[in-house]
Every structure is written in structure tokens, then in C-alpha cells.
Amino acid sequence: MTGQTGQPPGVLAGAVRPLDAHSIVELIRRQSRRRPDATALVHGDRRWSYAELWRWSAALADTLAEAGVGPGDRVLLWADRTPATVAAALAVMALRAAYVPLDPAFPVQRVRAVVEAADPVLLLHDSAAATITPPEVRVPAVDLAGLPGNGPAPRERELPEPTDPAYVIFTSGSTGTPKGVVIEHGSLANYVQWCGAVTGLAAGAGSPLFGSLGFDHAITSLWPALAHGSRLTLFAGVWDQQALFEGLEQPYELLKVTPSHLRFFERTARPDYRRTTRLLMFGGEALDPALIAGIGERLDGVRMMNHYGPTEATVGCCHLEFDPAAVQGLPSVPIGRPIWNTRAYLVDDRLRPARPGEAAELVIAGAGVAAGYLGRPGAGNNFLDEAELGGPSGRAYRTGDRVELLADGTLLYLGRGDSQFKVSGYRIELGELRRHTLAVPGVSDVAFDVLPGAVESLEALLVLAPGADGSAEQEQGAVRAVRAALSAALPAALVPRRMKVVPELVFNTNGKCDLAATRAAAGR
Template sequence: MAALSVHDVVAQQVEQRPDGCAVRDPAEGEGLSYRELWERAGWLAAELARSGVRQGDLVAVPQDRSVDLVVTFLGILRCGAAYLPLDGLAPKDRLAGIVAESGTRWAVHSPRQDSLAGPAGCWAELRSWLPRGVEPLPVLYEDPGHPVPDVRSQGDDPAYVSFTSGSTGRPKGVVVPHRAVLRLALRPRFYAVEPGDQVASAANPAFDATTFELWNALTAGGTVVVFPSATGLPLDDWTALIRSERIDTMFLTTSLFHTVARERPDAFGTLRNLVVGGEQLEMAAVRKVLAAEPPGRLVNGYGPTETTTFAAYFDCTEDTLAGLERIPVGYPLQDTTLHLLDQDLKPIPTGDTGELCVGGPGVALGYLRRPELTAERFTTLPENGERIYRTGDTGRQLPDGAIELLGRSDRQVKLRGFRIELEEIERAALDCGLADSAFVEKVGEGPAASLVGFVLPSADGLAAVGAGAVAELPALLDARLARTLPNYMRPARWLVLDRVPLGSTGKADRAQLLKLLSAAPSAPDPAGSAPTAGTTLAQPPVTSELVAVLGDIWREVLSTEQVLPEHNFLELGGNSILAMQVAARARQRLDAPVDAGAVLLCDTLGELAVHVAGAFPGEGLAAGSEPAGPEREVTVS
């Protein structure tokens, strides 16, 4: 395996099934055979070489999932370079910082996506935020007439770089080699893709699940099917696409799986492989799917980005779950070793708690341009010299050999599939200049989980909002954080402190901070003032049956006692996963085509009611009202 590259294995599929479908986008009516994909990737590789890209270079990819994205990734690999996928939902300043940190001099964009402006509107404005010296290059749709470079990549050569949240306040780039991708794709234990199988491409390209979706399909002769966001369509329509597009294999983040399992537990019955990962998998959700119409194989997948998407797997069946209260992450993938170690990196007895460390060819090369951090997290076992990655996850081995995770040894959290270093958010809040102290914690579990922040205003912060207007500080802080942090890293609530509670050691007492949440109101006062702890907001009379039904659904999904027409879904702690639940329940109770995008985009519950009213035929509830706001896709974060 070490002598092969990813594109070497794809080339074998091109030879074996040149006319087989390699990638297709049902929404755009576009598709490429293996021969066509290889040809177009060759055109791009030739253009990249002409532009100065050499073996070992890094090329940024500001694109959303599409046929062009697959062409771009393969073209960059054929040039001997590595690709850097970017998140179209991230703030432009953050994207610019990542590109600058990477040191790349090229960015391959899609002219088709530029014209659509992308989900965040940043691809159309590429030149406005790309650092100076970075050259935008378009995906090619015709032969440029240049020779395709003949570059031989080796197993340890970088294939891609994936940036993740960093505890030092800036994202860190994980350098993943070809051997690690092939370890994931070849001879897999945790699923089976056959030639011609349809594999959904539904992940954000910057999320390392894309590695599984694309290369596990293309190295096996399968078809990559560009799949829409789960929040871009009503849940019924999205799940219907799984059947109509004959999807065989799919990956879902744990939070999204939980949501679909609650609302449509029979949605996965036609899948042969469903892999779920990113957070602790809920037993109740899995049992609900198994009892309804389960997929052929339901797998709990585990693995940090540094171990190339997955390092462990656990088959979820009635038999394997019998007697368990918590779903394990399970057993090592092919060519992977899992170790539970103490602080001295020595093995611990079965049943004891230790740090989970991962070895094998799936382990990344390290962090881009961060030798100190690489040395801290990537090390060798003292007993045999095996190179391992220290995950920071704590766990124990069960009697049958499966590994069960128990928590973290640091302040890293998982939220809706994203790995977040809380220190990065706290540093970003301090960098805004509005606070002297900032603390961020994760509260809740599953789809209802969210981030909450506590901030002690600085003199500049108080001056920025004006005397007597401290309640405006959270909104101002959030606006400034929006310049540098993606939505999933911005706390749903900020509580303003007049002092920082201290523990016996003199450090901030985070347990006391969390207790303040129960004393604080769950939503901002509609009048704009900041109620003191214990203040009760008066519930206004219900103005219509529609508002009452929607309000009840919000209360159920958000687990809050009070929802007013003036309240905003996101400010109450909502997110794209919970919006799917709201939309699904509203469709059931109101028989109206409510979609998750409308739940997220409408400013208030009242505005959502107007939007929904416009969807009722004839003399339905509040018929005749105009829908509020534009409709556009909102990608799960």
C-alpha cells in the first residue's frame, strides 16, 4: 500500500470500467464516466503544472460539493500536489487566515459555483478575500492543450490538508498522506462498496467525511452521488431521495442521524451501509431505527481527523447491543491499532480508564507548520516504537474487546459532528476587545446541545455599548465573532458578568458559571432590556391557532418553557439539526410544506407563522399572507 497513491488506485478503476459512472449530480443533470473524470482531471493537472504547481505543493479548493469538486481533487492529486478544501459557510476572514496559514499560492474555483455565489456568497467574491499572491485558477471544461504531468506520488506524500479548531486560538492543519486515505478505502471492515454502488456525497467538503464519501467510492468502482443538504429540503423529500436515487452507502453526522431517527426511523431501509459518526451515538435512536426499517448495516464510526476519518467501528444490531447501556466505538479498522494508555504511555488493565491512542497507516503526518504541536500529539510507544496519535479521548475496554469512550482529557468538545476547542472561542472573544474575561462551555446533549458563553466586559466593551446598555454587549460580541468564527463555533447565548466567580484555587469556577444559566432568562426580553435573574416574562395572549401550534413545536424541540412570537429560533438555542425537527413536526401537524431553511431564516416565530400561512391552500390558517423572506439552502453545520 505504501508505494501506491490514491490516484493510482482510481486509475485501476478507469482501466477496468472506463464507461462506468464515476460521479453524478442529479440536481444539475450532470455526470461523468470514469474515463471522462480521468480526462478532465488530467486537463486540470496540466493547467496546474503550467501555472507552477509542483509535487508536494498545496492547492486551496474554495468549492462546494459538486462534480467539479471531484474533478478538482483528482486533478490536484494527479499533479503531485495536495488539496486544501475550504468551508463555504465560514467567515471570509477565517478562510483568508487558513489560506495564508497554509502557504499555498493557488486556489482552484468552479466558475459554475461562482455564478451561484455559493451558500455563503464567498466564492463569487473570491478575489476580495484571497490573500495577496494567491492565484485563482478555474476548473477546466475543455483541453488546454498542455501535457499532463507524469508525477509518481508515494504513500507518505501529502494528499490533503484539513483544518480543525485549535486550542491556541488559531485553526490547525492536519496533513493527511496517500497511505492514510488508502488505509481507509481498501479492504474495509466496516462497510462494503461494490462496483456501480451509489455513494452519497452529502458532507461539507471541509469535513473529513468527504474523504470517505469520495475515495472509498472511486477506489471501489462506485458512483459518487452529489446529495443535497438535509436542511435544504423538507425531511420527507430528503429521505425520499435516498430511495429514488438508489443510494447504497451514506455517512451521516450523529446529530443528523438522531434527528432523522426521531422523525422518520424508517428512512434508511433501502441503504446497504449507513455509517454514523461525530459524537456519542444515542441508544434510543439506534433501537428506534432497528425496530422500524433498518439499513443492511448500521455502523457507529469513530475517528479524529488526525486518524483519517475513522479509526474504529461498531456494528449496531439487536444482538451486539444486548446488555449495553452505552454504544461503544468498537474495534479497530483494517491496519489500525487502538491502545488505552496511562500518562506514561503504558497499557492499562482491561476495564480501567485510559487515553485512547491510535496507530497504523491511517495516522496523519502531523500539523502543517506546527512542529511543537505535532510533537505533542504524535509520538511513539516506548515499548515498540510504533507511531501513534494521542486522541485526548478517555475510554475503557469492555470484556469482549470493544472500546467504550467516557469523555475527554482536555476541553475539546464535539458539537453536531464538529470538533471544537473551547479555548479558540474564548481567545477570539478576548481578541474582539470587548471583554476582560471570556468563558465558553457546552451544555446539553445530542441535537439540543449548544455552546454558552460568559463574558466580563472590558472598559472598551462598556464604552462601545454605552452606559446602561450592557444588555447589548452579547449582540455586539456575536457580530464581531461572526467575522472570524463559523456559525457552529459561536455560542448560542452570552451571559454578561459583573464579576468572575472563583474557586478555592483562585481559578474561575466554571461550575458556578453554569449555575448562572438556571437563574438567567432563556431568551432575550422582547422590549430590549435585560431582565434580572428570576424575572418572569409575561406570556402574551395567543393571536392565532397557527402561532400556537408553531410555538408548541418550538417548546418541545428546544426544551424551553416559554416561546413568544417575538423570539428568534437561533437565539433560543436552535440550530440546523433542530430546525429539521421543527419542520418535520410542523408538516405533520399542519399539513403545510414547512422546510428547515425557513425555520432558520425567519427572524421570529411570528415571521415563521406568516411564511407558513402563505403555504396553506385556500382558506387555511391565516390564508392569504405573503411568505416572509427568500428561500435558499441552509447547509447543516
């Protein structure tokens, strides 16, 4: 196995590029000055120009500064997809504070866990969005609908430094509680500028935002468009397909989806992607070539890109623009090569360069690696010094993903090397699932699996505690109790759709649960 020219074996390096700006605050301010009348936001029948967005965010920043928000603070953002939410996130970052998005679909228990871990100074919400009202939390709540949407000439503020936090997104935790990934401005600026360059984002139709802001998949749709002078069109959600696909003035420049999104669209709308977007970008899950092949001519002429990256690597760290015909026969579409200012190490379980031809763990280093987990410094979090891998000193992250280096120098994703799941683009740790499930009285053990389908979902195989009478009524009661417990703590996509009581879990000689044997023993 060899790396790219000039790199040692087992290392792939993206292009080294200087950045034009160190924060998206600087990039969006630049657009407001260069093209003040260009459309920045579209929401329903309303449009906001770049000048209006910048004045709005500046007015909000003044209000937040008066409320005591300053550098390094964290501000909760009840993340409805509205113009006020976008302006508020920009305002928080302009104050060198970090926004912490909370999806309104999160159950109350998860919201409270995030609030406790984030230690915020404020919660911002937009009552005009007319969705779920945020629950009461221990910090002041500020309604964006009651704050000025415009103001005098924006105050000149000190721009964020590359090492200032931009946002904190909470992912599932192996210990059973969510953990906050801290992304700095320098990392976000590197991703946004790379994204604009490879996708061709410029003044034009931009991208639609329909995904949850509580997960970093939506970052690709949100900030690159605004940083490059394109339009950002806001939608209620993935179900708003008539508005998303019909009556477009021109195709989007970028449509970012998970494979599960695409399966959902194919089942419900079967859009003509030729009229929808110039570039279809996939991320969040392994991409099956057969899924692409099944769409046929409705993809003719559309650029396609596979995009890979954990939250800890700022949305995406590897990419591949591909021809559908060239990937048929592969188990999945390769994830390609590293993006700008990023390095990929292929290592064994002792962090030594993997031998040629063998599956390896992927370790990511460079500009996109997060600052770490909020309130969890030190070892044991999969962050390490790149110098341990033989590179320059700096942050690196063990992804836990297994990859293979193909003959053409691209990376093929093979799956997880640990107990983590990806479901419809959402990440969940086995530890969090097990903790909530085993807290239900009468449940002694559980195993989980991902079920394929038009939309991926989880399955839970439950073992009841000794003394259970095995009656259908008791089993159904246990299933109801587990479903209620998980629904109270996790996003809906991470609650197993199928639950089944089995007499026991069957383990193989390696000590891992054999799901097929467990189902067979249960007569399934």
C-alpha cells in the same frame, strides 16, 4: 485489562493487511481502465463516467502543471460540492501536491487565517456552482469553469508516493488559530481500502456527498466510493432532503452521518432508511443508543456501524458494527476496535499502560496517523513516537479522548480529557473560542457548554468587565458584539446559539468551572 491475542496489556490492534495501492489516484485510474463507461459522478440530471472523470482530472492536472504546481505544493480548493471540485482535487493529488479544502460557508476571517497558514500556490474555484464567490487572496485564483473538461488520452504521470501529502484539513487550534493536519497518500489509501472492504462498496449506488468538504467527515463519502467503482452523488447540502431521500433508483451502499444529522433528519424528513441505504455509518460525535431506538422499524435490515477518529488519524481509526438491541443501556454506542494496520493504546497521564477497569486516554498509532501539523514540527502537538509506548518506532497521536475497555474487547468513548468540544461533528478548541470572545471590549471571562437537542449547539456564559452597570441594554450589547466577533471568525455551527451574561463563573475545588453552579448563581 488485556489486549488482543499477541498484544501486551492495554493495546488493541487491527488486522494487518497489505494494500493493493498506495494512493487513491492509482485506485481511481484503475477504475477508469477496468470500467471506463461506469458512472462515477452524479450531479442533478448529469452523469460522468469513470473515463470522463479521469480525462477531466488529467486535463486539469496538465493545466495546473503548466501554472507551476508540483510535488509538495498546496492548492486551495473552494469546496463547493460539484463535479469540477472533485476532478480538481484528484488533479492536485495526481501532481503529488495537496489540496486544501475551504468551505464556502467559512467566514472571511477564517478563510484568511487558513490561507496564511497554508502558504498555497493557487486557489481553484468553480464559478458554475453559483454559490458564494471566494474572497480575494494573495495567490492567483483559477476558475475551473473556464478550464477544459476533457482532453486527449491522459498523460502518464508518476503516481504519488505513500509519503506524499494528499490533503490538508484545518481544525481548531488551542492557541486560537486554525492548524492544518497533513494527511499523506499512504494514510488515505489505508483508510479508503479498509472502508471499501468493511462497507461493501463496489459497482453500484455508492454514497451521497452532502457534508462540508472543509471537514474530514466528508472524506468517507467522497473517496471510498470512487476508489471502488461506485457512484458518488453530489448534493447542495444537508437541507436538500427531497433529492437525498426520494426517488432513488436503489439504496445507497453507504450513508455517513453524524448523530446531529440523524436528529435533523428525524425532525424534518423522517426517512425510511430501509429504502435509503444498506449501511448507515455514524461518526463525528458520541452516539446515543436512545436515538437509534427511537427510529424503530425504519432501520430494520439496515447495517449500522459506529465510526470514531480524529482528523489526525485520517478520518477514522476505530469502528463497530452493532445491533441496536445489544447497545441499549449503555451511555453511548461503543467505538469498537482499530481498523486495518492501526493500534490503540490505553494509557494514563504518564503514558503508562492504564490499569484494568480504569478510564484511560486513547493513543492511536499505525498507518493512519497524520504527518503532523503544517508548519508546526516538534513536541507539544500530541504527536509522539510509538516506541515511547513500547511499540515499533513510528508516528502515534494522543487523542485526548477518554475510553474504557469493555469485557467484549471493544472501546467505549467516555468524553474529552481536555478543553476541546465537538459540536455537530465539528471540532473546536476552547482556546480559539476564548481568544475571539475575550477580544471583545467589555468581556472579562467566559465559559462554554454543549447543549443537547435536535441539533447540538454551544452555550456561552459571559462575564462583563468590572464597572459594568448590569443594565439589560449593556448585556444585550455585549451579547451582540460577541456573536458578531465569533460569526466573523468561525463556521456557523461553532457560534454559540445561546449567550447569557452571568455575574461570575463559579469554580469547583479542582479549579474547573462548575457550569451548574454558575447557572444557579445567575438565577437560571
